[in-house]
Amino acid sequence: SSGGNDADPTDAGASDDGDTMAEERTLTLAHSYTEDQPQHACGAQVIADEVAAAGVGLTIEIFPASQLGGDADRIASVVSGDIDIDIQGASALGAVYEPISVLDSAFAFDDADHLAAFMASDESAVLVDGFAEETGVYTLGVWSAGARHFTANTPIRTPDDLEGLRMRFPGSPQYLMNADALGATATEVAYEELYLALQNGTVDGQENPVTNILASNLAEVQDYISLSGHQLNTNLVVMSPVWEELDSAQQDALTSAVEMAVTEVTACIDETEQATLDEWRAGDDMEVIDDVDRDAFSEMATTYLEETFTGESLEVFQAIRATAN
Amino acid sequence: MTLALLGIGIALLLVLRVPVAFAFLGPSLVYMAVEGQSLGMALRHVTNAAASFPLLAVPLFVLLGTLANHTGIAEKFFRFALAALARIRGNLGYVAVGTSVAFSWMSGSAVADAAALGKVQIPAMLKAGYSRRFATGVSATSSLVAPVMPPSIPAVIYAGLAAVSTGALFAASVIPALLMALGLCIVVFVLVRRDRSIKAGTFDVTELKASIPGVLLPMLAPVIILGGILGGLFTPTEAAAIGVVWIAFVGLVQRSLTVKVAIAAIKDAVTTTASIMLIVASASLLGYILAKERLPQLLTDAALSVTSDPMVFLALTALMMLMLGTVIDATAILVLTVPILLPIAAQFGIDPIVLGVLLIVSLMIGLLTPPVGTVLFVTAHVSHTRVGEVFRGSLPFLIPSVLIAITAIVFPGTIAWLPTVLGL
Amino acid sequence: MTELPRQRGTSGGIRRLLTVLGVIELTLGSLSLVAILVLVFHQALQRYLPIDQIAWTGEVARFSLVWLTFSVAGWLVTARGHIALEIVDTIPRPQLVRAVQVFALVIVAATGAGLTIEAWALVTTQGIIKSPVLRLPMSWVYMPVLFGAASTTVRAALAAWDVARHGPWIDPSEVDAETEERAA
Ligand code: NA
Numbered sequence: 001s002s003g004g005n006d007a008d009p010t011d012a013g014a015s016d017d018g019d020t021m022a023e024e025r026t027l028t029l030a031h032s033y034t035e036d037q038p039q040h041a042c043g044a045q046v047i048a049d050e051v052a053a054a055g056v057g058l059t060i061e062i063f064p065a066s067q068l069g070g071d072a073d074r075i076a077s078v079v080s081g082d083i084d085i086d087i088q089g090a091s092a093l094g095a096v097y098e099p100i101s102v103l104d105s106a107f108a109f110d111d112a113d114h115l116a117a118f119m120a121s122d123e124s125a126v127l128v129d130g131f132a133e134e135t136g137v138y139t140l141g142v143w144s145a146g147a148r149h150f151t152a153n154t155p156i157r158t159p160d161d162l163e164g165l166r167m168r169f170p171g172s173p174q175y176l177m178n179a180d181a182l183g184a185t186a187t188e189v190a191y192e193e194l195y196l197a198l199q200n201g202t203v204d205g206q207e208n209p210v211t212n213i214l215a216s217n218l219a220e221v222q223d224y225i226s227l228s229g230h231q232l233n234t235n236l237v238v239m240s241p242v243w244e245e246l247d248s249a250q251q252d253a254l255t256s257a258v259e260m261a262v263t264e265v266t267a268c269i270d271e272t273e274q275a276t277l278d279e280w281r282a283g284d285d286m287e288v289i290d291d292v293d294r295d296a297f298s299e300m301a302t303t304y305l306e307e308t309f310t311g312e313s314l315e316v317f318q319a320i321r322a323t324a325n
Numbered sequence: 326m327t328l329a330l331l332g333i334g335i336a337l338l339l340v341l342r343v344p345v346a347f348a349f350l351g352p353s354l355v356y357m358a359v360e361g362q363s364l365g366m367a368l369r370h371v372t373n374a375a376a377s378f379p380l381l382a383v384p385l386f387v388l389l390g391t392l393a394n395h396t397g398i399a400e401k402f403f404r405f406a407l408a409a410l411a412r413i414r415g416n417l418g419y420v421a422v423g424t425s426v427a428f429s430w431m432s433g434s435a436v437a438d439a440a441a442l443g444k445v446q447i448p449a450m451l452k453a454g455y456s457r458r459f460a461t462g463v464s465a466t467s468s469l470v471a472p473v474m475p476p477s478i479p480a481v482i483y484a485g486l487a488a489v490s491t492g493a494l495f496a497a498s499v500i501p502a503l504l505m506a507l508g509l510c511i512v513v514f515v516l517v518r519r520d521r522s523i524k525a526g527t528f529d530v531t532e533l534k535a536s537i538p539g540v541l542l543p544m545l546a547p548v549i550i551l552g553g554i555l556g557g558l559f560t561p562t563e564a565a566a567i568g569v570v571w572i573a574f575v576g577l578v579q580r581s582l583t584v585k586v587a588i589a590a591i592k593d594a595v596t597t598t599a600s601i602m603l604i605v606a607s608a609s610l611l612g613y614i615l616a617k618e619r620l621p622q623l624l625t626d627a628a629l630s631v632t633s634d635p636m637v638f639l640a641l642t643a644l645m646m647l648m649l650g651t652v653i654d655a656t657a658i659l660v661l662t663v664p665i666l667l668p669i670a671a672q673f674g675i676d677p678i679v680l681g682v683l684l685i686v687s688l689m690i691g692l693l694t695p696p697v698g699t700v701l702f703v704t705a706h707v708s709h710t711r712v713g714e715v716f717r718g719s720l721p722f723l724i725p726s727v728l729i730a731i732t733a734i735v736f737p738g739t740i741a742w743l744p745t746v747l748g749l
Numbered sequence: 750m751t752e753l754p755r756q757r758g759t760s761g762g763i764r765r766l767l768t769v770l771g772v773i774e775l776t777l778g779s780l781s782l783v784a785i786l787v788l789v790f791h792q793a794l795q796r797y798l799p800i801d802q803i804a805w806t807g808e809v810a811r812f813s814l815v816w817l818t819f820s821v822a823g824w825l826v827t828a829r830g831h832i833a834l835e836i837v838d839t840i841p842r843p844q845l846v847r848a849v850q851v852f853a854l855v856i857v858a859a860t861g862a863g864l865t866i867e868a869w870a871l872v873t874t875q876g877i878i879k880s881p882v883l884r885l886p887m888s889w890v891y892m893p894v895l896f897g898a899a900s901t902t903v904r905a906a907l908a909a910w911d912v913a914r915h916g917p918w919i920d921p922s923e924v925d926a927e928t929e930e931r932a933a
Pocket residue numbers: 429430431432433434470471472473474475476477
């Protein structure tokens with residue numbers, strides 16, 4: 001008979017004779033973005049391609065557009081090992097490890113370079129190691145999906161300009177804390193209803209990165225974008241405890257693939273943002289306000305946050321500020 | 326292979342009368358265990374699907390409908406419409422359509438409508454000498470206006486799945502719903518003309534005056550709900566809550582809302598919501614498995630290889646909805662197919678709002694076709710008529726719905742027209 | 750609504766227990782529905798009235814929808830409120846109908862048992878995951894789900910035993926319209 005031959009070299013059991021040949025592995029990578037958003041095209045896809053090119057026996061299978069569940073559902077799946085790699089905003093990850101949401105606090109980072117410097121420094125170890133210890137989830141990398149800016153039908157140059165405006169903020173604790181820190185009156189509206197709510201005046205304004213504002217056509221219903229850049233929209237590439245099972249070649253391949261993706265996403269987003277802002281400056285849909293008094297917002301927010309954060313969260317906030325230029 | 330096994334298993338369980346939610350959940354749990362997913366993962370996915378913000382409008386719109394039903398608003402509309410149209414030949418046919426349109430602003434599902442209005446409309450028509458087929462047919466089909474006209478439970482579920490604005494989908498549905506009603510009136514006109522035995526009644530101005538106070542306050546509900554959404558006062562979910570509070574207020578003013586009535590309406594709403602939500606949540610787990618098995622990608626590739634014409638794609642989609650709608654519950658079909666259809670529709674450049682209206686209209690026709698024709702059974706039950714008789718009576722009245730589905734396929738711009746005018 | 754005819758034959762003690770259980774289930778479900786109404790209404794009001802913004806209204810309303818759904822899942826088994834393709838019931842062969850109904854209820858009971866095990870796993874492991882706003886341990890959120898799953902299992906098993914012993918459930922033409930009303 002042909003079956004059951006112990007000497008068959010293709011038998012899975014035969015590969016444990018040495019570490020010269022790594023085990024073939026397929027990792028699932030899930031996220032919530034559509035296939036034309038930079039997080040997928042310049043991020044997830046780059047990671048998959050780079051890892052495949054490395055030839056270390058790793059294949060990455062991507063499940064975009066929340067196919068494997070919503071944010072909260074997926075991070076629980078990463079913790080339990082049902083999803084291997086996931087891309088999420090820091091605030092969503094706060095559900096399993098609260099201090100991580102500090103990455104999304106107002107004026108934590110000056111810009112994308114500051115984020116990169118923080119992640120490269122020893123200061124970020126507090127966060128990354130704490131996250132891994134508490135949950136077993138390993139952080140492969142962090143990128144910025146752009147800075148968040150205010151839009152409204154009036155320019156917002158100083159904290160006083162927010163007076164009397166109902167501003168939509170996402171409904172998570174860090175974002176609501178940011179609203180308080182910036183002196184805004186936050187109101188809750190689901191992202192899908194934001195366009196209609198702004199058009200009708202259910203809310204007066206909102207804050208989002210340029211790419212989101214573009215994707216949901218908010219320029220049609222808002223007159224001004226004020227470049228406050230009050231918060232970096234961070235995305236973390238995180239991995240389940242399966243990380244520990246990879247051999248060092250695989251870990252290296254994955255790490256450098258994510259590094260490459262961080263660079264690519266940052267570049268893609270920068271390009272889209274510049275093109276979009278140029279278009280707005282040239283057209284009549286949305287007026288771009290450049291002379292926002294960022295120092296006034298920053299001073300106000302930083303004072304508020306240093307008084308409000310406690311314990312580990314305060315440590316993380318201070319660690320981030322310590323790496324600013 | 327796995328997909329085929331899963332499909333056959335679910336179909337078998339459905340035929341063997343396992344409730345839809347459990348026919349989905351059982352094989353899904355087996356799949357998760359076989360695939361070595363961690364314990365609890367399946368149920369976590371199911372509960373997360375139920376804990377969705379857009380779906381909060383479901384229990385509230387269901388409660389709005391049960392409250393309107395239990396406080397007797399359907400009867401008040403019927404009395405008013407009858408008094409107003411007294412002198413028109415075949416008036417009860419138009420009254421049935423008109424009452425359904427008025428009630429549709431407070432009801433998000435056809436079944437609630439069929440039950441509440443059938444009890445009033447059908448006996449009145451039978452007493453006036455209309456044929457049983459005509460009476461049950463017009464009553465059953467006019468209840469299909471409710472899930473198309475805002476507020477609509479299927480629209481809320483679609484909007485949640487497709488991440489489109491519920492308000493925009495509501496706005497897009499108003500004209501198709503009114504056209505459906507107009508089409509029903511035309512069918513009534515044609516059928517009544519042929520039946521010489523139907524006579525007109527006599528107009529009684531005191532009866533008309535007496536019936537007005539009963540409908541004035543309830544008629545403000547659409548103004549408050551849709552006006553509130555489009556006027557920017559509140560979001561669709563909030564509008565549902567405001568609508569409930571308004572109808573409760575009307576019930577108090579009209580002295581039709583007692584503690585007993587409130588408890589009955591709440592109990593009805595709880596059981597209806599739970600049976601809908603269990604299907605939504607379990608279908609979502611099945612959808613997760615289909616995504617893991619790469620079915621959406623397979624079907625997208627297949628669809629693009631079959632046709633490059635959006636119209637052909639829409640026609641095939643509508644046909645598939647009609648066929649699925651004859652055997653599976655509409656909610657389950659939406660949850661399973663929308664995540665698969667959306668990316669394909671995007672490839673074809675189809676507006677997700679237009680797709681939503683088309684899906685809802687085609688699926689609602691399925692409520693009137695055996696073997697799973699919920700509205701058919703409810704109408705048969707409340708009128709003590711055989712199911713086959715109701716079905717035959719409904720056939721001519723289904724023509725307008727089919728025409729609207731065809732219009733949505735051939736001229737998608739007509740569906741997108743109102744939201745575009747409103748700038749949505 | 751009165752208890753349904755399916756409980757014919759079950760002993761008085763079990764019947765009373767199921768009645769009490771039913772009251773608890775419907776009360777939990779109704780409280781969840783009222784909570785959703787109040788929380789969403791409050792969210793609308795807080796935009797217009799000078800009342801304090803409460804950040805957790807959306808989160809608790811979403812959890813309430815889960816609690817509503819699962820707290821009456823078991824009750825719906827006994828009340829025949831779950832949507833099913835009941836065409837088999839119209840076949841004029843009572844023995845066949847009885848066999849199919851027992852099979853369906855056994856599947857529901859088995860699925861319920863699977864859900865109960867899953868819910869137990871969540872209650873015991875998900876304490877580490879906190880809800881985003883209130884930071885409630887998610888294990889608490891799953892407790893009513895565990896209750897509903899367990900009730901589904903017990904009620905479906907009892908109903909299967911009942912049908913097996915006393916013959917099939919009544920045919921659809923006699924079914925209370927209320928059962929059908931839940932379908933869309
Ligand atoms: Na409606």
